[in-house]
Amino acid sequence: xxxxxxxxxxxxxxxxxxxxxxxxxxxxxxxxxxxxxxxxxxxxxxxxxxxxxxxxxxxxxxxxxxxxxxxxxxxxxxxxxxxxxxxxxxxxxxxxx
Numbered sequence: 001x002x003x004x005x006x007x008x009x010x011x012x013x014x015x016x017x018x019x020x021x022x023x024x025x026x027x028x029x030x031x032x033x034x035x036x037x038x039x040x041x042x043x044x045x046x047x048x049x050x051x052x053x054x055x056x057x058x059x060x061x062x063x064x065x066x067x068x069x070x071x072x073x074x075x076x077x078x079x080x081x082x083x084x085x086x087x088x089x090x091x092x093x094x095x096x097x
Contacts, residue, residue: 001016001095002014002015002016002095002096003015003016003018003025003027003093003094003095003096004093004094004095004096005025005027005087005091005092005093006091006092006094007057007059007064007067007090007091007092008059008060008062008064009059010036010059010060011033012032012033012036012037012057012068012087012091013027013031013032013033013085013087014031014096015027015028015031017031018084019080019081019084021049021078021080021081021086024086024087024088024093025086025087025093026070026081026084026085026086027084027085027086027087028083028084029070029083029084029085032068032085036057036058036059037055037056037057037058037068038055038056038058039053039055039056040053040054040055040056040065040066042054042065042066044069046071046078048075048077048078049071049074049075049077049078049081050071050073050074050075050078051071051072051073052069052070052071053069053070053071053072054066054067054068054069055067055068055069055070055085056068057091064089064090064091065089066089067087067088067089067090067091068085068086068087068088068091069085069086069088070083070084070085070086
């Protein structure tokens, strides 16, 4: 089963190896197409996963700020999402045929 993340008609990431946590697919970092991503200064804290960092997405001049997040140093309860990225803010994550 391949899972794909798209925004504005562009594939941002694609893999058959996601980890589901709280209804979100976490993609391996290496499955992201790096040309569409830039670091964000946003951070949030989850009590059991740790501190999240965010990435903004840019496609053909359009920007989706903080559209992806990851845990650079997840707490032990969330070790399975280390080096993985999840999406929101209009990024479509779906299974492909």
